[in-house]
Amino acid sequence: MRVLAIVPAYNEEGNIDQVVKSIRRAQPEIDIVVVNDGSSDGTSRLARRAGATVLDLPVNLGIGGAVQTGYKYAEVHGYDVAVQIDGDGQHDPRDVTRLLEVLARGEADMVIGSRFVTDTGYQPPLDRKVGMKIFSFLISKIIRQPIRDTTSGYRAVNRRVIGLFAREYPTDYPEVEVLVLLHRYGFRIKEVPVTMAYRQSGSSSITLWRSIYYVAKVLLAILVMLTRPRTGSVFHEF
Amino acid sequence: MSFNVYLLSILFSGVFLIITLGLVRKKHLKEQYSLMWILVAALMFLVSLNPSVVETAARWLDVKYAPSMLFLFGLVFAFVLTLHLTVVVSRLSEKVVHLTQEVALLRHEVYRHDPGNREGSASGEQPAI
Numbered sequence: 001m002r003v004l005a006i007v008p009a010y011n012e013e014g015n016i017d018q019v020v021k022s023i024r025r026a027q028p029e030i031d032i033v034v035v036n037d038g039s040s041d042g043t044s045r046l047a048r049r050a051g052a053t054v055l056d057l058p059v060n061l062g063i064g065g066a067v068q069t070g071y072k073y074a075e076v077h078g079y080d081v082a083v084q085i086d087g088d089g090q091h092d093p094r095d096v097t098r099l100l101e102v103l104a105r106g107e108a109d110m111v112i113g114s115r116f117v118t119d120t121g122y123q124p125p126l127d128r129k130v131g132m133k134i135f136s137f138l139i140s141k142i143i144r145q146p147i148r149d150t151t152s153g154y155r156a157v158n159r160r161v162i163g164l165f166a167r168e169y170p171t172d173y174p175e176v177e178v179l180v181l182l183h184r185y186g187f188r189i190k191e192v193p194v195t196m197a198y199r200q201s202g203s204s205s206i207t208l209w210r211s212i213y214y215v216a217k218v219l220l221a222i223l224v225m226l227t228r229p230r231t232g233s234v235f236h237e238f
Numbered sequence: 239m240s241f242n243v244y245l246l247s248i249l250f251s252g253v254f255l256i257i258t259l260g261l262v263r264k265k266h267l268k269e270q271y272s273l274m275w276i277l278v279a280a281l282m283f284l285v286s287l288n289p290s291v292v293e294t295a296a297r298w299l300d301v302k303y304a305p306s307m308l309f310l311f312g313l314v315f316a317f318v319l320t321l322h323l324t325v326v327v328s329r330l331s332e333k334v335v336h337l338t339q340e341v342a343l344l345r346h347e348v349y350r351h352d353p354g355n356r357e358g359s360a361s362g363e364q365p366a367i
Contacts, residue, residue, distance in 0.1 A: 035342070055342040061335055069339040076343065171335065 006070030009087030020050035064171035108190035113154030
């Protein structure tokens with residue numbers, strides 16, 4: 001089973017070296033591709049020096065566009081599994097083993113590393129907590145399956161999902177939308193518990209106003225997605 | 239008094255047409271879009287030359303105050319045009335995303351076959367192609 005770790009990174013020079021090295025230490029057999037999302041700092045150089053393959057996006061695309069680049073790479077190079085790990089050091093790469101086990105047993109097409117399946121002590125700030133509750137309630141209703149951590153960026157997918165993501169992946173805030181997308185294509189999703197740390201350096205891109213925009217935008221995207229034919233991407237014709 | 243207004247709007251239409259053609263000449267405006275603006279300029283020109291066109295049209299449509307009809311059409315035109323442009327921008331940004339991703343993947347291939355260049359890419363500099 002060839003596994004690729006996709007690490008999106010935007011101005012993460014304070015974390016990226018540690019992130020890449022800890023993945024190599026915990027999971028020596030998997031390949032690492034860092035997608036440098038047009039960083040203006042030394043992210044790319046440090047990631048390369050730490051031993052990762054680096055894809056340099058010439059302009060900043062945001063998390064969705066960056067992660068999709070990783071999926072395109074995974075598809076072109078024929079990986080069986082791709083696992084997304086954030087570039088800010090919040091995800092413990094030792095948990096990858098648990099995610100991969102579920103895929104290897106064929107129990108799901110995507111596995112989410114979830115902070116809330118068991119109590120891991122993770123306490124998000126209030127505004128994010130509210131958003132997370134809304135998403136969790138709504139998504140669980142739509143896909144008729146409880147998903148507790150809909151915004152976790154810690155996920156592993158199999159080959160068929162890699163193929164889908166290489167073609168179609170939401171921009172902006174993709175994590176929640178992806179769940180509905182996969183459900184509509186008939187893929188199976190499963191959550192496993194992981195521990196998550198707070199970010200080690202730099203700052204999160206999410207502020208209060210952005211949280212509000214985040215919730216509104218994702219709700220709209222989900223509604224639209226539900227009315228869209230299965231193969232339909234609005235922008236497919238070119 | 240009214241002579242001045244009409245003269246002014248004839249002048250305006252003429253200048254508008256010249257500016258449009260100038261933009262096309264300098265390739266700041268695609269022919270595709272310029273056709274529409276040339277049409278707009280021509281319409282303004284016709285209306286300025288013969289203001290009774292507006293009065294006649296207003297009577298047909300049962301509009302009491304003829305100039306308000308101009309505002310209505312102008313506003314609807316502006317809305318439709320803006321909507322159309324945001325669609326164009328959405329399409330363009332989608333294209334930019336895919337092109338950027340392709341560039342990153344291809345760059346990686348180039349550097350893989352020419353490792354001497356690697357540091358150049360690592361510091362985020364543009365490859366010298």
